[in-house]
Amino acid sequence: MPPLEEEHMEPVAEQIKYILSPGSIAIVGASSDFTKFTGRTLKYLLKHGYKGKIYPINPKYDEIVGLKCFPSIEALPECVDTAFIQIPSKGVASVIKECVMKGIKGVIVHSAGLAETGEEGRRKEQEIKGMTAGTAVRLVGPNTAGVANIVESVILTPVVAYELDELTPGRIGLVSQSGGLTGALLTRAEARGIGFSYIISTGNEMDLEASDYMRFLIHDPHTDVIAVFLEGIRNVEKFYGAVDLAHEKGKPILVLKVGRAEVGSRAAASHTGALTGSDAVYDAVFKQRGIVRLEALEDLFEVSSLFSKYRPPKGTRIGMLTTTGGGATILADACGVLGFNFPKPSEETVRVSSQWLPDFASTANPLDVTMSGVGGGYSKSLDLFLRDENFDIIIAVVGTSAQFEPEMGLKAILERDKTIDKPVVSFLNPNAEKALRLLEREGIPTFRTPEACARALRYLVDYGRFLEKDSMVKVTPPARPSPDLVGIRKLLSSHQTPLNEYQSKVILAHYGIPVLKETVATSPEEGMAIAQEIGFPLVLKVLSPDILHKTEARVLKLGIVSEEDFRKAYKEILENAKRYKPDARIDGVLVQEMVQGGTEVIVGVSRDPQFGPTVMFGLGGTLVEVYQDVSLRVAPLTRTDAEEMVDEVKGSVLLRGYRGKERGDVEGLIDVILKVSRLAMDLREEVMELDINPLIILGEGSGVKAVDALIVKKDVNNLKTEAS
């Protein structure tokens, strides 16, 4: 086994390193037929120059390609570091038992046919789990396509992509929850001259999971960027832990996550529940944790390569040089759509470059250097652009010469002034694989398409913004006044679910969230007494757990300004309730102060089965579900999270003095969002969903008020939802 790196690694990282850098390997189910997958693992191990000892295991052979073959793990003359199991699923458990007995610490189970195939397979996995529990064995898979340590040439996988004659070691560590993709990504990246440090297929993650491999790569000195293909997270806390470690070590995590196309929206009693899909929660987690969410398959290596080569630029100002008009036009267009801009070069750049450029060209950006008609124009212009403080990013576009005469076409880029620390990326207009490879190997991130180039730069800029923000203090502010949790829990347990509006707001008030002055009346007389105390104008509402949409049911009356109004309305809304739903339970009539003016927003909580309580913010009114103009974060929230939530909602312009409207009390809104986050965390065992809808935002300094609210408790059996 090669010596461990100097740096101290935590146990799980060391265990993975041990598996990936073994001094000896047993291949259980090895075959001499190198065209079959059973032969390929051995073939690739040898082909790519593995230096350690290899023990093929197969009772049918005495030797395979000159290596002595053993009938079983038990029969091995020594304990190997790593066992690779590729026999049919039914035999896996007993081989693992042998491994445990032998003292083998690393087991890679390539065999499929386990949990992914149904009940019987899950039972088999449980059996294996029982066998390894409490032992030192760490297990990769089952159903893994295998693992490749490219840095040290330990290729332990039958994936056909390793037929490639050469593997370029790179600084990108790849973790994939799909085995098939590891081969695809390897061959696609190799064709571009982009290399990986490790490629790990996680399989069914019975033991080691994506987060563990991420931790290993974060510690690994050969890896700068962690690229992950994700179908789902197994353990949220472990995932968070890995991400925090990555930030600590300054290594970006780039994730391509599938599951964006969700079938329909969830059935939920609250607006918040209906608006919060599980993919949206992943999005929120990625934003909060500074994980770059990729869009396209090839982003996994193209964007990773960019991140491994450059730190984020300071801004979005691009200086572009090109030898071809069309390619630059499309690329500039794609960048413009993503918010980049193309300022004029500085006066100094114009002054100097006018020595070799015609007048109409010297102030251009994108600059078509073929206009210069002078040799060396590209090279001189590139260095000027690099030094120009008007540009944060330089893009060098090359035309057809990149394909047919790459050395000449790329000369200017390859010989650029390397002392200037500013991202230089390249887009090649023609089909030019050789040139793409050449540039990548010389440290220039390259892109096959204008769209990918623009997107990648956007990711890098956004990541830089996260880092800036992240350097600020990020703490969840304490709630004041500190709520009486025991009392609140008691109160909650005394109510049926969903809580009615009044009950819900009492809970909110316990968290210091401003609510309306209001009381429940059970007779017109009692109501009038309350009315006199609160003062006109008033609002009357029928309280019923069976009527969720009050406007629809016409059990809500605004603008009551006199006793006469009051008595009439009281009678009318009770009659409407009866008509709308004859068997509706009526808890009374809510007499409530009427708030005038302000802007309606919605703040809510819903519960993700994996990530727990999430907080949503959006503009109120009927359109919230139409435009889905809402923002989401996983609780607990920091102040920065709350501020970003407000900023992310387009409709928030209405709170910022839009078109002469009074500015809203955004400070009060942020305070409520943070208090709701606190409530969501405190009561995460009890509260399933919460809507404050509307929360009225009054003028700046005048506060906010929860006008209506709904809390859905966990005992879902009692929950009735209406067909809406």
Added chain:
Amino acid sequence: MPPLEEEHMEPVAEQIKYILSPGSIAIVGASSDFTKFTGRTLKYLLKHGYKGKIYPINPKYDEIVGLKCFPSIEALPECVDTAFIQIPSKGVASVIKECVMKGIKGVIVHSAGLAETGEEGRRKEQEIKGMTAGTAVRLVGPNTAGVANIVESVILTPVVAYELDELTPGRIGLVSQSGGLTGALLTRAEARGIGFSYIISTGNEMDLEASDYMRFLIHDPHTDVIAVFLEGIRNVEKFYGAVDLAHEKGKPILVLKVGRAEVGSRAAASHTGALTGSDAVYDAVFKQRGIVRLEALEDLFEVSSLFSKYRPPKGTRIGMLTTTGGGATILADACGVLGFNFPKPSEETVRVSSQWLPDFASTANPLDVTMSGVGGGYSKSLDLFLRDENFDIIIAVVGTSAQFEPEMGLKAILERDKTIDKPVVSFLNPNAEKALRLLEREGIPTFRTPEACARALRYLVDYGRFLEKDSMVKVTPPARPSPDLVGIRKLLSSHQTPLNEYQSKVILAHYGIPVLKETVATSPEEGMAIAQEIGFPLVLKVLSPDILHKTEARVLKLGIVSEEDFRKAYKEILENAKRYKPDARIDGVLVQEMVQGGTEVIVGVSRDPQFGPTVMFGLGGTLVEVYQDVSLRVAPLTRTDAEEMVDEVKGSVLLRGYRGKERGDVEGLIDVILKVSRLAMDLREEVMELDINPLIILGEGSGVKAVDALIVKKDVNNLKTEAS
């Protein structure tokens, strides 16, 4: 010259065919140095096997590569079909003069340095124009990268991409307003086995323009799909003509248009003007005319290839087969995001396939055929899927075998049942150029990335929907009552711009657009008389050409229910007007009926400098500019256009009985949109911008009412806009 095709072509198409299929060619500025662009035109003409006569022209040589060289066009022994000019710009005019004298009908001017470089260049172009006006000469360029007739191997361009040894003839005709892109697209498409019929760089379009080349390709029997890279349209009517011809001949037009990133929004007096950017107008034109608007560079050949191979499918139901899990997952995710679905296979398919598939696999879609563990599973499953009526589209995904053993990996796809007319496309998971080429040549559209595959299928489905719609009668309905144009023009000319609300609505009323009952008062007494005639509740507004945002200025009072209210409000709003803008001109106070309930929308007109009047529809209220949830069409509109405009706006759900709300009078809305379109066409010389904001949509059958309106006339000198 080769014989013309049988089909009768119109003159411009024949003229272009003449230039692209010449029996003899003169190259003016030819050189024997094949590494320079001056030598390359001749090199490529010979290399790709041009069969006609070539006359190099250059006073410096007697012969070039064995061809006799002439000092000038004049000196030629005969009149050639096409002259290709590649000398410095200063000499171009005199060479063209010689061409005219000699009777040459086709001239390709590769020389740059003309209109694109500034004033002096534009002057030179004018000179050339003068020379060719009234002659039979048709001119390609100047500043064209050249033209390639790949069907007949006439390559007339120095673009280095033609260093390629072989050019695959295909059925895609490419027209590009960028010369540089022609080479890039050729090399990229060739690498994929996708061929073109013609590749035409249009240059500065001094004479022949993009629309002309499109017409040629539409007539051309070797071309099925027209792919266009567009920077802008020169002549709208010619463009429309070409597009109509394409539909008539059943040839799709696919356009990649740059200019999506517009810098800021326009300064405009109306909401409509502010919301209508020029790229949005292109979008509208493309939608109305059934032009497929592409997003990405490689779409120009990938999507074109799909369109050339298949007619649009009947629906969005995909059946997917794969040999690799990961690639299929990503592709299914990308398709799902674009609205495709993956239904279960039919019972028949399940029944038959369960003969070779395990239970858990036989109902799967995407179906991982490696689960079958049986040779031939892919092939049998593919034919079953092809015949399965639950699927409109079949996607065949292939894993790493496509790269290392393409013949084996692709066997099932290549040997599919070809008698079934259902789109089959393929995505290859690894880097597999050879396999991509093989499939394309066998008639299977292929995609390098999952994202491109999903997008291309979406284009094809959307195109099919356009064709279905297009088969309906598409006429602009006549306006009833037929408006008195002379009277309206007179009225318009008597007003200053912008017209006030009252004046604007009078014009609307002439078009039969329902407006409020209202009259202008100049004193409180006069106002009260009007009020009694209209009846309470009422609205009062100060009319002033200098106050555009009435709410902001507080010169608007709603809900006036008594004479007392009336007198108080009358005084107050006039005072507010004075305070808001002391020097504002006051035209009086508008006394107007008050409409209650309904939904506010906005219908407007703005004017695109190229495409003329456009009609916009959106939901009203403060949020229209925040969400930009508006739809746009170029006038005149058909009824289908108007219906689509309503459907396209997300907020239109509010008109369709959303959440218990009463259904709105959509019929009345569509009627107003069509009347506005008529007004916009009739008064296109006078009206620059029009807002009906809000137009109130009452309940179904109860009609609609224009509550406020603004017309901006053409004499912009008098137009004052407020800082908002």
